Amino acid sequence: MPTRPVTAVVVGAGNRGSRYAAYALDHPDRLKIVGVADPSDIHRRTLSEAHGIPESRQYKSVEELTAQPAIADAAINGTMDTLHVPTSLPLLEAGYDLLLEKPFSTGESEMWQLVDAARRLDRRIMVCHVLRYAPFYRAIRERLETGEIGEIINIQTNEHVSYHHMAVAFVRGKWRNRAEGGSSMLMAKCCHDLDLIMWMKHGVRPTAVSSFGGQMQFRPEMAPDGAGTHCLVDCPIEADCLYSARKHYLDQPDRWKFYVWRDLEHLDDPTPEQRLELLKNDDRYGRCVWRSDNDVVDHQSVAIEFADGSTATHNLVGGTSRPIRSIHIVGTRGEIQGVFEDSKFVVRQIDPTPGQDYSEELVDLRVTGDMSGSHGSHGGGDLRLVEDFVSFIRGEPRSISCTTIEDSINGHLVGFRADQSMEERRVMDIPESGPPLPTVGRGLR
Numbered sequence: 001m002p003t004r005p006v007t008a009v010v011v012g013a014g015n016r017g018s019r020y021a022a023y024a025l026d027h028p029d030r031l032k033i034v035g036v037a038d039p040s041d042i043h044r045r046t047l048s049e050a051h052g053i054p055e056s057r058q059y060k061s062v063e064e065l066t067a068q069p070a071i072a073d074a075a076i077n078g079t080m081d082t083l084h085v086p087t088s089l090p091l092l093e094a095g096y097d098l099l100l101e102k103p104f105s106t107g108e109s110e111m112w113q114l115v116d117a118a119r120r121l122d123r124r125i126m127v128c129h130v131l132r133y134a135p136f137y138r139a140i141r142e143r144l145e146t147g148e149i150g151e152i153i154n155i156q157t158n159e160h161v162s163y164h165h166m167a168v169a170f171v172r173g174k175w176r177n178r179a180e181g182g183s184s185m186l187m188a189k190c191c192h193d194l195d196l197i198m199w200m201k202h203g204v205r206p207t208a209v210s211s212f213g214g215q216m217q218f219r220p221e222m223a224p225d226g227a228g229t230h231c232l233v234d235c236p237i238e239a240d241c242l243y244s245a246r247k248h249y250l251d252q253p254d255r256w257k258f259y260v261w262r263d264l265e266h267l268d269d270p271t272p273e274q275r276l277e278l279l280k281n282d283d284r285y286g287r288c289v290w291r292s293d294n295d296v297v298d299h300q301s302v303a304i305e306f307a308d309g310s311t312a313t314h315n316l317v318g319g320t321s322r323p324i325r326s327i328h329i330v331g332t333r334g335e336i337q338g339v340f341e342d343s344k345f346v347v348r349q350i351d352p353t354p355g356q357d358y359s360e361e362l363v364d365l366r367v368t369g370d371m372s373g374s375h376g377s378h379g380g381g382d383l384r385l386v387e388d389f390v391s392f393i394r395g396e397p398r399s400i401s402c403t404t405i406e407d408s409i410n411g412h413l414v415g416f417r418a419d420q421s422m423e424e425r426r427v428m429d430i431p432e433s434g435p436p437l438p439t440v441g442r443g444l445r
């Protein structure tokens with residue numbers, strides 16, 4: 001057992017990269033951040049100050065970092081979707097193992113490029129499927145291991161993206177169109193849910209997928225009568241609008257601050273006037289949600305078939321009042337059903353005894369304190385993931401949640417082919433010639 005901490009460089013020191021790196025501040029015996037590569041002066045400096053990184057180990061690009069032999073055991077890659085593969089390939093070549101954000105590629109051929117490089121160079125890549133680490137999903141996964149609900153017949157998952165999250169990320173924000181964000185909304189938002197479905201089906205291969213969806217709400221034809229183009233510039237109905245930039249951002253300045261106020265991050269504490277001015281002149285967050293240049297869907301449904309004949313469906317719905325992720329797993333002996341945000345699920349079992357239909361057990365994770373905020377966001381998943389990454393790099397036994405790039409392939413394949421199915425209006429096979437199946441499940445810690 002090594003006694004020194006695992007060392008890591010952060011590539012892309014934005015919102016996610018710096019959040020994962022923060023684990024090192026609380027656990028200096030396990031992780032030390034020794035370098036950073038980011039073209040943003042502010043992000044490079046902020047992360048360097050937090051972790052005491054000397055100037056000689058601050059790099060403006062991945063090329064600059066990888067022009068020398070690896071300076072750390074691993075790299076935490078928190079760049080945006082389009083940069084995941086282009087930045088990871090040189091990192092792998094230079095000798096780094098990787099903690100890599102999701103979706104780990106923007107398409108199938110890019111996906112295989114990275115998988116092939118990791119296999120050829122024998123590097124370890126863990127993909128940031130943080131929800132596998134949330135106590136809610138982990139507890140459900142562990143209940144499946146007991147066999148108490150029998151063999152899985154069907155899995156139903158739903159993700160409802162709230163109206164303000166939809167607007168800030170997928171209508172006005174970074175993932176509003178494929179050209180800029182690189183990913184479809186399904187891949188940007190629900191590659192987690194597809195991954196969870198694959199994880200719950202542990203070891204059973206997906207064989208086919210079909211999908212429908214589209215842009216229903218956030219397009220010019222749907223704009224309310226009289227709507228302008230920019231909420232705080234030319235919109236006479238702003239005061240009555242559910243999507244007013246004033247209501248979403250000025251009245252709640254902290255809610256999406258790492259997206260909306262990015263252009264003010266050089267200021268320690270922007271005033272309300274500076275924020276107002278930004279929104280008036282900003283062609284992203286200040287613009288009308290019906291007149292943006294978004295091309296990603298606002299709702300999509302996916303149906304998946306597995307090699308054992310079982311099925312799964314996932315519904316993505318954007319613009320809802322309440323954000324919800326829900327899951328319902330139906331097995332031959334019972335079922336598991338719950339809502340992530342409630343951190344509760346029920347386990348039902350068929351009970352044919354006279355006077356009974358089924359038994360029901362409520363599992364309330366809040367009662368056990370498992371949803372504590374001390375492990376970051378995503379229901380406690382973020383920092384548990386980094387903890388496991390450190391163990392993974394140290395060569396310690398993999399946890400049941402650990403998602404290597406090999407484990408992540410089927411979920412990504414289903415997502416890419418679901419999008420193709422939706423666009424081409426046909427059922428897509430999932431190729432059998434894929435990689436070795438994930439070995440998560442029985443026998444693991």
Ligand SMILES: NC(=O)c1ccc[n+]([C@@H]2O[C@H](COP(=O)([O-])OP(=O)(O)OC[C@H]3O[C@@H](n4cnc5c(N)ncnc54)[C@H](O)[C@@H]3O)[C@@H](O)[C@H]2O)c1
Pocket residue numbers: 011012013014015016017037038039040043061062078079080081083087101102103128129130188378
């Ligand atoms: N796991 C999750 O649940 C989760 C949640 C949110 C976002 N994400 C993913 O995390 C990734 C990052 O999102 P974010 O919101 O943190 O983005 P961000 O914009 O805050 O951070 C990206 C950083 O990369 C830097 N960068 C740009 N070009 C670079 C280059 N060539 N080399 C190195 N650094 C470069 C930027 O300056 C910025 O600091 C995205 O892929 C997103 O999909 C994952």
